[in-house]
Amino acid sequence: MDLMEKNLELVEIQKLEGHTDRVWSVAWNPVSSHADGVSPILASCSGDNTVRIWEQSSLSRSWTCKTVLEETHTRTVRSCAWSPSGELLATASFDGTTGIWKNYGSDFECIATLEGHENEVKSVSWNASGSYLATCSRDKSVWIWEVLEGNEYECAAVLSEHTQDVKMVQWHPTMDVLFSCSYDDTIKVWWSQDCDGEFECVQTLGESNNGHSSTVWAISFNATGDKMVTCSDDRTLKIWGTDIARMQSGEEYVPWSHLCTLSGYHDRTIYSAHWSRDDIIASGAGDDAIRLFVDSHDSVDGLSYNLLLKKNKAHDNDVNCVQWSRGEGDRLLASASDDGMVKIWQVATKP
Amino acid sequence: MTLGLINANPVVQAKKERLVRTQEDQYRDDGVDPLDIYEYVRDIRDPEHPYTLEQLSVLSEESVTVDDKLDRILIKFTPTVQHCSMATIIGLCLRAKLNERLPLHYKVDILVSPGSHADEDSVNKQLNDKERVAAAMENPNLRQLVDECIFSDEI
Numbered sequence: 001m002d003l004m005e006k007n008l009e010l011v012e013i014q015k016l017e018g019h020t021d022r023v024w025s026v027a028w029n030p031v032s033s034h035a036d037g038v039s040p041i042l043a044s045c046s047g048d049n050t051v052r053i054w055e056q057s058s059l060s061r062s063w064t065c066k067t068v069l070e071e072t073h074t075r076t077v078r079s080c081a082w083s084p085s086g087e088l089l090a091t092a093s094f095d096g097t098t099g100i101w102k103n104y105g106s107d108f109e110c111i112a113t114l115e116g117h118e119n120e121v122k123s124v125s126w127n128a129s130g131s132y133l134a135t136c137s138r139d140k141s142v143w144i145w146e147v148l149e150g151n152e153y154e155c156a157a158v159l160s161e162h163t164q165d166v167k168m169v170q171w172h173p174t175m176d177v178l179f180s181c182s183y184d185d186t187i188k189v190w191w192s193q194d195c196d197g198e199f200e201c202v203q204t205l206g207e208s209n210n211g212h213s214s215t216v217w218a219i220s221f222n223a224t225g226d227k228m229v230t231c232s233d234d235r236t237l238k239i240w241g242t243d244i245a246r247m248q249s250g251e252e253y254v255p256w257s258h259l260c261t262l263s264g265y266h267d268r269t270i271y272s273a274h275w276s277r278d279d280i281i282a283s284g285a286g287d288d289a290i291r292l293f294v295d296s297h298d299s300v301d302g303l304s305y306n307l308l309l310k311k312n313k314a315h316d317n318d319v320n321c322v323q324w325s326r327g328e329g330d331r332l333l334a335s336a337s338d339d340g341m342v343k344i345w346q347v348a349t350k351p
Numbered sequence: 352m353t354l355g356l357i358n359a360n361p362v363v364q365a366k367k368e369r370l371v372r373t374q375e376d377q378y379r380d381d382g383v384d385p386l387d388i389y390e391y392v393r394d395i396r397d398p399e400h401p402y403t404l405e406q407l408s409v410l411s412e413e414s415v416t417v418d419d420k421l422d423r424i425l426i427k428f429t430p431t432v433q434h435c436s437m438a439t440i441i442g443l444c445l446r447a448k449l450n451e452r453l454p455l456h457y458k459v460d461i462l463v464s465p466g467s468h469a470d471e472d473s474v475n476k477q478l479n480d481k482e483r484v485a486a487a488m489e490n491p492n493l494r495q496l497v498d499e500c501i502f503s504d505e506i
Contacts, residue, residue, distance in 0.1 A: 022485075047485065075489050078482075094486050120486045138486065165483070183480065215480065233480075268458065288456065317455050318481070338481075339455060 003280065003294045003308055007350040010290060010311045010333070016054055016342040018065050021047030023336035025079040025321040031086035040325060041066075042334055043089055044342045045077035051091055051101075053108065054342065063344060072099055072110045079123045079168075084130045094120040098135050100153070111151045116143060116158075125178075127171040132156070134178050136166035142180045142190065144199055156197045159190055161204075168218050173225045175248065181216035187230055187240075191253050202253045205230075205240065210258035212238065220275045227259070229281050231270035237262040237283060237293070239303060260303045265291060265310075268318075276324040280308065280347070282333055284319030288312070290335060292347070315339045358399065358431045363406050383457070385415040388424060391452050396503035398440045398496060407431055409441065422457050424449070429464040438468055440496065442478035443487060448501045 029041035042054045042063075051069040056062070075094035082089055089108065091099040098121055100112040118139035125134045133145040133153065144157040164184035171178055178190040178199065189203040205211045214233035221228045226244035231237050239260040247254040268286030275281050281293040292308040315337035325332035331347040389412050393405040404410040409428050416425045426445055430438045442461050449459055461478045463471055477483055487493050 076485065094489055122482070138483075167482070183476075183483075214476070286458065 002297070004296070004306055008292075008309055008347055009350050010292070010309060010314070011346045011348050013332070013344040013346050014063050016042075016044070016052075016063055016065070016344070017340070018052055018068075019044065019046040019048050019050070019340050019342070021076075022317075022338040022340060023047075023320065023342055024076070026323050026334045026336045026342055027080050027082055027089075028323055028325045028334065029082050029086045030084060030326050040327070040332070042342070042344075043080050043082065044334075044336055045080045045091060046340075047076045049073050049075060049077060049093075051077055051080055051089070052342075067106070067108060069099075069101060069108050069110075072113075073097070075120075078121065081124050081126055083126050084128060090124040090126065090133060092121040092124040092135060096121060096137075098124050098133075100151070102151075112153055114143075114145060114153055116155060117141070122166060123168040123170075125169045125171050127176055127178075128174055129176075132171070132176065134169040134171060134180075136169045136180055138165040140164060140166060140182075142166055142169055142178070142188075144178065144190075144197075146197065157199045159199060159201065161188060161201045162186070167216065170219045170221070173221050173223070174244075175225070177247075179219050179228070181219050181230060183215045185212050185214055185216060185232075185234075187211065187216055187219065189253075189256065193251075193253070203255050205256065205258070210238070210261065212236065215269075217270065218272050218274075220273050220281075222275045222279065223277045227275075228256070229273045229275055231273040231283060233269045235263070235266045235268065235270060237265075237270065237273055237281065237305075239305070241303075260305060262293060262305050265293075265307055271318065272321045272323075274322050274324050276331070277326070277328060278331070280324070280331075281305070282322040282324060284314075284322040284335055286318045288315050288317060288319060288337075290314040290319055290322055290333070290345070311345075314345075315341060315343065358435065361397075361400050361402065361407050361431050363400075363402050364408055382419040383417055383422075383424070383453075385417045385424075386412065388415045388417065388426075388449070388453075392426070392445055392448055394503070395441075395444050395448055396500045398437045398444070398500055404428070404441065424453075424457055424459045426459065426461045427464045428461070429467045433467070433469045435468065438463060438474045439477055439487075440493075440500075442474070443484065443493070444497050444500045446478075446484060447488065447497050 026044045032038040032041045045051045053066045055066045073093040080091045089101045098114040101108045117137035120138045136142045142159040145153045146156045162182040166182045181187045187205040190199045191202045192199045212232040227241045240256045241259045242256045270285045272284040290311040293305045296306045317338035321336040333345040
């Protein structure tokens, strides 16, 4: 199916209002989608110090705010992430803590608070099995936490190799390899050779590896985990790849290498990039637009990408986060913005 | 806060005459006049001295440029000394003041004038990282200092 041949557009399904300050991030609950027969659930987090949980009614098909997680974080909640089981939500805050929330039917309760970072926590990520949590901060460190029984979390590693504010952490989709990106313009890869919890930095992707020339804001992997996209203040998206089969079968770390740079498409900072299950890369930028990119399948010059579509004025202000829903084939995209809104979009064929 | 002033002997210029602007002077109706922007920021008080940024020549009318097509505003300011550690505070004051006054969709970039600061690139990067700016403004002490500087004409 060649997406470029279809006449596609990004249709706004609904605008979710409620936050009273900018919305920084959104996260789809992994186990709820129409395909599972369960209503899709979306979490959003904001400069108003709260997290909102939104649910789509199966009857009316409209989205409403099911609950507000408040009175816990005392400052901006910068990002949030659902555990793989969908039962827990981790929230990263400028107050220096990471909250762990459990869903008890109609309400959420904060069952644990992870402390340790010296200042603002920027991002939180669960590994594929839910046995590890990673957080990162302006204090330049990346922390790995082990998830134990009885709502207990134990710090397994404090990794201090970035030289500046760490913006995001993201576990690989299938392997226990951790990626972080930073204000120091690099992406670092962390791996534990003996799987004993001793993580170390096994690779740094910087300017000398065809890396970014300014702050790297986000990382996203494709479904198979052999490619990732990164986005930056340098206004480019970069695609990286590795021989994932070799890495999965062997004992050795297999390095990532630069495959492609998408430049000239953005003229403001790109805050977010997300790779869908059916290979569409979405970007959210400081020019209020959302862009979608697809592989051109032009095998002459190696990997290259085409702009599938650009949605101008997707929001009234910067787009901070774009996230594809987890369901197969529904092509739903959620976006978060400085305008205080969350929007739900659908990729559809033009009438 | 440092005990000694970064720049103990600033050069102070006289307060500039405010020009009375006529209807003909008005810029395009749907655009933003750089001089209007300048009006918002010229009286911001310096964090260290009881003078405005204009009086200390940190800002002048030439500091503000507007790209009407893209709705972008660029402000270049000149710290009084090369190693001014107040540069980031001044940048925060500029942003805070403009946040109040400007329509939501305007993009504001704040830079130090080329060659005016020893850590030019590093200061510029910090001033334009909105996440860093947001976190700084949540710091009550910093917020108070910024508020004192931007609301000084109303005290």
